[in-house]
Amino acid sequence: MSEIIKVGMADLKTCVSPNGITTLGLGSCVGIAIRDPVNKIGGLAHVMLPDSNAIKSSQMNIAKFADTGIAELVKQMERLGAKRERMVAKIAGGANMFNFHGTSSFGQVGDRNVEATKAKLSQLKIPILAEDTGKNFGRTVIFYPETGDYIIRAVGKPEYKI
Amino acid sequence: MSEMSLEQVTENYYDVLKELGNIGAGNAMTALSQMLQCKVDMKVPQVRLLEFSEVGDMMGGEEQIMVGVFLGVDGDITGSMMFMVEEESARHLIQKITMGMLPPGSEFEEMGLSAMKEIGNIITGAYLNSLSTLTNLKIIPTPPALTVDMAGAILSVPAIQFGIFGDNILLIQSQFYDEIELDGYFILIPDLESYSKILGALGIPLI
Numbered sequence: 453m454s455e456i457i458k459v460g461m462a463d464l465k466t467c468v469s470p471n472g473i474t475t476l477g478l479g480s481c482v483g484i485a486i487r488d489p490v491n492k493i494g495g496l497a498h499v500m501l502p503d504s505n506a507i508k509s510s511q512m513n514i515a516k517f518a519d520t521g522i523a524e525l526v527k528q529m530e531r532l533g534a535k536r537e538r539m540v541a542k543i544a545g546g547a548n549m550f551n552f553h554g555t556s557s558f559g560q561v562g563d564r565n566v567e568a569t570k571a572k573l574s575q576l577k578i579p580i581l582a583e584d585t586g587k588n589f590g591r592t593v594i595f596y597p598e599t600g601d602y603i604i605r606a607v608g609k610p611e612y613k614i
Numbered sequence: 615m616s617e618m619s620l621e622q623v624t625e626n627y628y629d630v631l632k633e634l635g636n637i638g639a640g641n642a643m644t645a646l647s648q649m650l651q652c653k654v655d656m657k658v659p660q661v662r663l664l665e666f667s668e669v670g671d672m673m674g675g676e677e678q679i680m681v682g683v684f685l686g687v688d689g690d691i692t693g694s695m696m697f698m699v700e701e702e703s704a705r706h707l708i709q710k711i712t713m714g715m716l717p718p719g720s721e722f723e724e725m726g727l728s729a730m731k732e733i734g735n736i737i738t739g740a741y742l743n744s745l746s747t748l749t750n751l752k753i754i755p756t757p758p759a760l761t762v763d764m765a766g767a768i769l770s771v772p773a774i775q776f777g778i779f780g781d782n783i784l785l786i787q788s789q790f791y792d793e794i795e796l797d798g799y800f801i802l803i804p805d806l807e808s809y810s811k812i813l814g815a816l817g818i819p820l821i
Contacts, residue, residue, distance in 0.1 A: 477670065479766065507778055550684045550759035589767070
């Protein structure tokens with residue numbers, strides 16, 4: 453009996469085949485799905501901000517930031533037996549929800565989240581097999597470590613997968 | 615200026631927002647009544663400090679389709695404000711204000727969305743006016759932006775701003791009644807420097 457594990461905002465979880473894992477309503481946040489295609493161990497992180505170092509605060513919500521969230525997800529997957537050298541990723545989100553123009557920081561946060569996500573995955577040498585990022589709409593995603601399918605649902609569009 | 619965490623700020627700010635919530639909602643409902651040319655009743659607004667994980671549930675789920683109107687705030691305080699209303703409520707408001715000129719189902723086309731932006735503008739304007747009156751600070755809204763999308767996706771915008779300082783979001787929930795019950799959600803997102811200005815203007819000491 454497979455189930456779908458739910459990940460919230462600023463949250464991350466691991467997921468093992470045959471289960472799927474989902475996060476709902478990604479706006480400017482980014483959903484990073486990672487798996488080891490050999491033993492089908494996977495996980496999903498829903499990150500909100502690019503860089504934990506930029507923020508002077510004592511709070512420790514690791515999953516909130518791209519850099520610490522991705523690192524933690526990878527660590528948790530490794531503890532379950534996933535091998536970093538084999539890991540591959542797919543990413544979605546980072547939208548500019550209100551079509552902010554010009555130099556408004558609100559309009560840039562989605563892009564900056566995507567950039568930080570790519571930078572971290574690159575640093576960890578985890579290739580990105582597919583991405584559906586940017587634009588101006590929200591996305592719900594479902595990831596299946598068994599197949600690597602990353603399914604995307606958006607308002608007013610038929611479901612698609614990357 | 616000493617650095618403040620959201621925890622410090624929100625203890626005082628929570629009370630402030632309750633006060634603002636009451637006065638602002640009253641103003642907003644008066645404005646809405648005038649716009650819709652009918653009496654609009656409302657319940658006492660609820661101010662809530664929610665964790666990110668809770669907000670989606672409160673609005674009927676992260677995938678609930680909502681209309682979000684976003685505007686920036688300038689002047690003596692800076693930041694932004696957002697007003698959200700459920701899809702069905704938005705369609706109802708749009709139909710009301712366009713006086714049945716739009717065929718049912720077409721509310722989210724150009725004319726209807728333009729009307730909705732105006733509604734959002736007026737409602738948030740009424741809130742900001744109360745803030746301005748109470749604090750004696752100059753508060754100028756910028757032109758509104760609108761989107762129709764999933765609650766979670768729309769909320770990511772203010773959540774990310776609040777996320778810089780903490781793991782909670784401050785929300786004012788206003789229920790108002792026309793022929794049907796409408797739930798409106800207001801989120802005020804001042805920049806950090808502005809929190810202390812607002813508290814200072816209201817004579818509320820920082821901890």
